[in-house]
Amino acid sequence: MxxxxxxxxxxxxxxxxxxxxxxxxxxxxxxxxxxxxxxxxxxxxxxxxxxxxxxxxxxxxxxxxxxxxxxxxxxxxxxxxxxxxxxxxxxxxxxxxxxxxxxxxxxxxxxxxxxxxxxxxxxxxxxxxxxxxxxLVDGRVFTVEIKPKWGFLPSPTHLAPDTASVKTTTCRFCMHAHTRGVLDADVAQAYCPLDLFSGEEVRVRQALHALWDAWVSTSGMANSLRIFVQGQTVRPDASPLSIQPLASQLGLPDEFTLFTVRDAFVSQVLPLLLETSLLRILSNLQSTLDPLDIEGLSLLWSRANPSREPLQTQSPDDGAPSAPPLGSGLSDPTIDDWKQFLGIYLAKNSQMDHDHPDIADLKYYCLAYLLSATFKDCSIMFRIPEDGRGSISVIDLDIKPIDRLQKWEKLDREIVEVYKNAWKPRQCVAVGSGY
Ligand SMILES: [Zn+2]
Incomplete structure (x- = not known):
């Protein structure tokens, strides 16, 4: 059968x-x-x-x-x-x-x-x-996996006054990294996705350096960057010997340091990132599928469900019985739902008035946000043979379940609350001028 x-x-x-x-x-x-x-x-x-x-x-x-x-x-x-x-x-x-x-x-x-x-x-x-x-990791290749995350700053249109200044200054990834305690004091040196997505050589190089440094300092356990050589995951430690396979793959002589390997690594990967249009496409998908920000989506949901106050006015232990959380009651989209959604997205999204979203489009915006999340969470695989040009693939394009909406809404609020108190907010530079 x-x-x-x-x-x-x-x-x-x-x-x-x-x-x-x-x-x-x-x-x-x-x-x-x-x-x-x-x-x-x-x-x-x-x-x-x-x-x-x-x-x-x-x-x-x-x-x-x-x-x-x-x-x-x-x-x-x-x-x-x-x-x-x-x-x-x-x-x-x-x-x-x-x-x-x-x-x-x-x-x-x-x-x-x-x-x-x-x-x-x-x-x-x-x-x-x-x-x-x-x-993608087999054979005589080295493969670089980068999880780029959010490549845009939100429009301030639907943001509350006290979150707009934070969210339009510091990108979502950098705020989240801060709240997880991932960033050390030297915030300026840490990875910012907007640099990677910028299309500008200086900024992309800086992003690669930051990814590399985090890769080394976490012994390869940070999930923004993974490196595989001939089928083996490379796990760096303080000793240069730990990255011997990568150094050999990059054609470096026996005498090498973490820094010379880093430079050779960046020299291989940087041109691929600058030549490909993939990052521009991903950033564009992420932002056009998320035109309201989760705050705007939350406000639209509240308008459609008037028993519910907008989340930011609730007490921290929200969950009053009369308040349906964002997305509740909606079923996970079927493939037919997705096909219908995509037809509208491709035909109409750029002409829709996202500054004044219509309650009738609530389901559309919920699905759009879910699909945006798929592209915010995917990984890019650069497969680089010893003697040829590399290939680029996107993986981890998972379907996000609808019940994540309420978790993301809560997480967004928590991240911004913590970040408001950051002693020195990071000034992330918007993507745009490089394309
Ligand atoms: Zn950033």
Missing amino acids: TSLLDIRATSPRNWKYIAEGGSSIVFSYTGPPHPSFDDMALRLRKALLSSPSRLVSPSSLTLQVEDPEDPAIAFQREVVARVLPAEYLLRLEAVEVSHAWLEELAALTEERRPTERRAKGAIDVHKRRAVLTRD
């Missing part, structure tokens, strides 16, 4: 743990030659650890048994591929997996996973489908 590939044609021992994000884990095929699995990577969904003994699947991502493909595949084909050029997208293929096979893989690879990731989730062994895609 189905012609799906079956992962059980391979042994779990033939799959090597590569990396993971919040919602998925990636493995590379390392087994004997196989026409369907050579040079392929397996992407598995994670289940969140809600308590020490209980794993739960995110409801919106739970697959119906009869569903012939992972929702991620339909989402990429019907939504993402209509706004991102095909050259940046990997072909995704559904593959059948089994409970026993996944459990064996999990048992074999669990100890390779970072401790902090293990505390939050694990392979969802109840899935029956997974995604097979091209392995």
Whole structure:
């Protein structure tokens, strides 16, 4: 009945743990030659650890048994591929997996996973489908993964007076990094996405230096930058020997330092970032899909649900019974909802009066915000062969569930509250002049 590939044609021992994000884990095929699995990577969904003994699947991502493909595949084909050029997208293929096979893989690879990731989730062994895609870290290449995050400053139109000055001065990523205590005192040296997205050589170089420095100082555990050489994740430490594979790949002589490797690394990656139009496309998608900011979306929601006061006037322990949280009552969009939404976005978004949003468009703005979040959270993979030009792909283009809206609304308020008290707000420079 189905012609799906079956992962059980391979042994779990033939799959090597590569990396993971919040919602998925990636493995590379390392087994004997196989026409369907050579040079392929397996992407598995994670289940969140809600308590020490209980794993739960995110409801919106739970697959119906009869569903012939992972929702991620339909989402990429019907939504993402209509706004991102095909050259940046990997072909995704559904593959059948089994409970026993996944459990064996999990048992074999669990100890390779970072401790902090293990505390939050694990392979969802109840899935029956997974995604097979091209392995971007195999062979004689080095691969750079950058998670660029938010590449725009919001329009002040719908911001409250006391948040507008903060949000239009410091970008969302820098505010969030500050509240998480990630930034040290030397804020000016830290990574700002607006530099990476700027298209200006000096600023892009500065962003790469900042990403590199954070990569070194966190032993490669910061998730904004990952480097893989010939299938292995490079984990830097204080010793230059830790990055010997990268130095060799970059053609450096035996005598090298962290700084000479950094410079060689930046020399390889900088031209790719300056030449590609991908960052401009991503920034444009992020901002045009989020024209109101979460504050404006919250105000629109409150107008449509008059029993609810805008969030900023509520007490910190909000949650009065009569106040439906942002997005509550809305179902997770189906693929048909997404197709309909995208038709309107492509035809009308640029002509809509976002300064005066219509309550009738509330669902449109909610879906737009969700899709914006997909592009705010994706990663870019630069695959750089020893003797040729690199290729660029976008990965981690996940569907965001609708119940995230209320979490993002709360998080936004918390971040801005903390950041208002920053002793020295960072002056992030808007993207624009470089394009
Ligand atoms: Zn910034």
